[in-house]
Amino acid sequence: MKLPRRRFLHLAAGAVALPAVARLAYAQAQDYPNKPVRIITHSAPGGAPDALLRIVADRLSQMWGRQVVALNHPGAGGAVAARTAAQAAPDGYTLYMPASSAFVTLPGLQANLPLEVPRDFVPVGFVGEQPFFLSVATTLGVTTLPEFIALAKKRPGEISYAATGRGTLSHLSGEALQERAGIKLLMVPYLGGTAQALNDVISGRVPMVIDGYPPLAGVLQSGAVKALAIGSTQRLSDFPDLPTAAETLPGFNARGWLALVAPVGTPDAIVQKLSEDLRAAVRDPATKSKLETTGNYPHPMTPAELLAFIHDEQKMWKPLLEQIARQPQ
Numbered sequence: 001m002k003l004p005r006r007r008f009l010h011l012a013a014g015a016v017a018l019p020a021v022a023r024l025a026y027a028q029a030q031d032y033p034n035k036p037v038r039i040i041t042h043s044a045p046g047g048a049p050d051a052l053l054r055i056v057a058d059r060l061s062q063m064w065g066r067q068v069v070a071l072n073h074p075g076a077g078g079a080v081a082a083r084t085a086a087q088a089a090p091d092g093y094t095l096y097m098p099a100s101s102a103f104v105t106l107p108g109l110q111a112n113l114p115l116e117v118p119r120d121f122v123p124v125g126f127v128g129e130q131p132f133f134l135s136v137a138t139t140l141g142v143t144t145l146p147e148f149i150a151l152a153k154k155r156p157g158e159i160s161y162a163a164t165g166r167g168t169l170s171h172l173s174g175e176a177l178q179e180r181a182g183i184k185l186l187m188v189p190y191l192g193g194t195a196q197a198l199n200d201v202i203s204g205r206v207p208m209v210i211d212g213y214p215p216l217a218g219v220l221q222s223g224a225v226k227a228l229a230i231g232s233t234q235r236l237s238d239f240p241d242l243p244t245a246a247e248t249l250p251g252f253n254a255r256g257w258l259a260l261v262a263p264v265g266t267p268d269a270i271v272q273k274l275s276e277d278l279r280a281a282v283r284d285p286a287t288k289s290k291l292e293t294t295g296n297y298p299h300p301m302t303p304a305e306l307l308a309f310i311h312d313e314q315k316m317w318k319p320l321l322e323q324i325a326r327q328p329q
Contacts, residue, residue, distance in 0.1 A: 030273075032092055032270050032273055032274075033064055033066045033092065033093065034066070035066065035093065036066055036067040036068070036069055036093075037060070037064075037066060037067075037068045037069070037092070037093050037094075037095065038068075038069045038070075038071050038093065038094045038095070039053055039057060039068060039069070039070055039071065039094075039095045039096070039097050039260070040071045040073055040081050040084055040085045040088070040094065040095070040096045040097070041053050041070060041071070041072055041073070041081060041097055041098070042073060042074060042075075042077075042078035042080070042081035042082070042098060042099065042102065043072060043074060043099075044072055044074040045070075045072050047074075047193075048130075048212065048214045048215065048294070049097070049098075049099045049258060050070060050072060051214070051294060052127065052128065052258055052291065052294065052296055053070050053097050053258075054070055055287060055290045055291055055294075056097075056127055056260075056278070056281055056282065056287065056291075057069070057070055058287075059281040059282075059284055059286075059287040060277060060278070060281050063277060063280065063281060064277070071084075071094075076110070077101075077106060077109065077110065077165070078098065078099075078101060078102050078106050079106065079110050079113055081096070081098065081102075082096075082098070082102060082106070082113050082114060082115050083113070083114060085098075085121070085261075085263065086114035086115075086120050086121070086263060087263075088263050089263070090262065090263040090264060090265030090266040090267075091266065091267075091270075092262060092266050092267070092270040092271075092274065094263070095124070095260060095261070095262050095274070096121060096260070096261050096262070096263070097127065097258060097259070097260050097261075098258070098259065098261070099256055099257070099258055100169060100255075100256050100257045100258070100259075100313065101168060101169055101256075102115060103115055103117065103259075103310050103313070103314065104169065104313050104314055104317050105167050105168055105169060105172065105317070105321065108167060108321045108322075108325065109166075109167045117261065117307060117310055117311075118264065118307060119264065120263075120264055121261035121262065121263060121264060122261060122262045122263070122264055122265075122266050122271050122303070123259070123261055123303045123304075123306040123307045123310065124259075124260040124261055124262055124271055124274045124275050124278060124303060124306070125259065125260050125274070125275045125278040125279055125300065125301055125302070125303065125306055126257070126258075126259050126260075126298075126299050126300060126301035126305070126306050126309065127257075127258040127259060127260060127278070127282060127291075127296075127298065128257065128258055128282065128291050128296040128297050128298040128299065129232075129255045129256070129257040129258075129296065129297055129299060130212035130213065130214075130255055130256040130257065130258075130295055130296045130297075131212070131213075131230050131231045131232035131236065131254070131255045131295070131297070132169075132170070132173050132210050132211055132212055132230070132231035132254040132255055132256065133210070133211065133212070133213060133216055133220070133227045133229075133230055133231070134148075134173075134177070134208070134210055134227070134228050134229045134230070134231065134245055134254075135201075135208070135209050135210070135216060135220065135225045135226060135227045135228065136148060136207050136208045136209075136225065136226055136228060137201055137202060137203070137204040137207040137208075137224075137225060137226075138223065138224065138225065138226050139203075139204035139207065140159075140204060140207045140208075142226075142228070143226060143228070144228060144243075145228045145229040145243070145245060145248045145249075146248055148208075148228055149181045149183055149248070152181070152183035152184070152185060153182070153183055156183065156184040157184045157185070157186060158186070159185055159186070159207060159208065160185065160186040160187070160188045160206045160207065160208065161174050161185050161186070161187060161188065161206065161207075161208035161209060161210060162188055162190055162194065162197035162200065162201055162206045162208070162209040162210075163187050163188070163189055163190070163210065164189070164190060164191070164193055164194060164211070165189045165190075165191050166187075166189055166324065167321065167324055167325075169254070169255075169256055169317075170194075170209075170210045170211050171187055171189070171324070172254075172317055172320050172321070172324070173210045173231060173254035174187055174208075174210055175187075175320050175323070175324065176252060176254065176320060177210070177245070177249070177252070177254075179320075180249040180251070180252055181248075181249055185208070188200075188206045193215065194209060194211045194215040194216065195215050197209060198215075198216075198219055198225075201219070201225060202219060202224045202225065209225070210231075210254065212255075212256055212295050212296075213294070213295025214294050214295055217295070227239075227242055229242065229243050229244060229245040229247070229248065230242050230243070230244050230245065231244070231245055231252065231253060231254030231255055232244055232253070232255065232297075233246060233253055236297075238292065253316075257313075258296070259306055259310070260274070260278055262274065271303060272303075275302060275303050278300075279300035279301075279302075282298035282300055283298070283300060
C-alpha cells in the first residue's frame with residue numbers, strides 16, 4: 001500500500017532525526033556531570049545509610065571532579081524520601097539511594113507510594129549488602145545458634161527479640177528464623193532503631209537482636225552481646241569463625257542492602273554512565289575497604305542485574321509480609 005506523501009515525509013523526517021537524538025543523548029552523557037549531583041537518602045545524618053552514602057559520594061566526587069551531596073529526608077519510615085526522589089527532575093542530577101526496606105517492606109506498609117521499579121525509578125546499580133548478625137545477651141547462657149534454638153523450643157513464646165519496627169527487615173528476619181527453626185519468639189519493636197534497644201538487650205530484658213554490624217559493633221567488641229551466626233550465604237572474611245545461620249538452617253538469608261536508582265525518564269545514556277561509574281567507585285580498593293569496615297560488602301551490578309535482584313528480594317519476602325499483615329497488631 002502506498003503511503004500518503006505527508007505521512008511518508010513525516011516518517012522519513014523521524015528516521016533522520018533518530019541518529020541526531022542518539023548523538024545528543026551520547027553527548028549529554030559524555031558531559032555528565034557538569035554540576036553538583038544530589039543523592040537523596042531516608043536516613044538522618046549519621047545513620048548507617050547516610051554514612052554509606054557519604055563513602056560512595058566521596059569517591060564519585062573524586063572521579064567526577066564535581067561535588068556529590070547527600071540530601072537527608074528522614075520521616076514517615078522512608079516515605080518522605082521516596083516521594084521527594086520520585087518528583088525530582090529526571091536529568092541525572094538528583095538520585096535516590098534507598099535501603100532495601102524502601103522496595104521490599106515499605107510498599108506493603110504504606111499504600112500508594114511511588115516505589116515500583118521500573119515504573120517509578122530506573123535501576124542504576126548496587127552499592128553493597130549488610131548481613132544481619134543474630135546476636136544475644138551473654139546473660140542468656142547460649143553460645144551457638146543450635147543452643148539458642150533448643151532453648152527457644154523449651155520456652156516457646158518467652159524469649160523476645162528486638163526489631164526496628166513492624167514489617168522491617170529485622171522483623172522479617174526474626175519471623176524467618178522462627179519459621180525455619182520451628183520456634184516461637186516475641187518481637188519487641190524499637191522505632192528509634194537498634195541503638196535504642198541495646199540497653200534492654202545487654203540487660204537481658206529483650207535478649208536477642210537481629211541487625212547489621214554498625215549498630216552492634218560496640219557491644220559485640222566489648223563482649224556484652226554474643227553473635228551466634230551471620231545471615232549471609234557464606235562466612236565473612238572479617239569474621240571467619242562466625243558460622244552462617246544457613247549452616248544450621250539451610251536457605252536462611254537475612255541482610256539489608258543499599259542501591260542507587262534514578263527518577264523514571266532519566267536518559268538511558270546517563271543511567272549507563274552512572275552505573276559504570278558506580279561500579280568503578282565501589283570496586284576502588286580504598287572505598288571497598290571503608291565499606292567493609294562498616295560491615296557492608298560491595299557487589300557491583302548492572303541496571304538489569306539490579307532490577308532482577310530487587311524483584312527476587314520482593315518475591316522472597318512477600319509471603320512473610322503477607323503473614324505479618326494478617327497478624328493482630
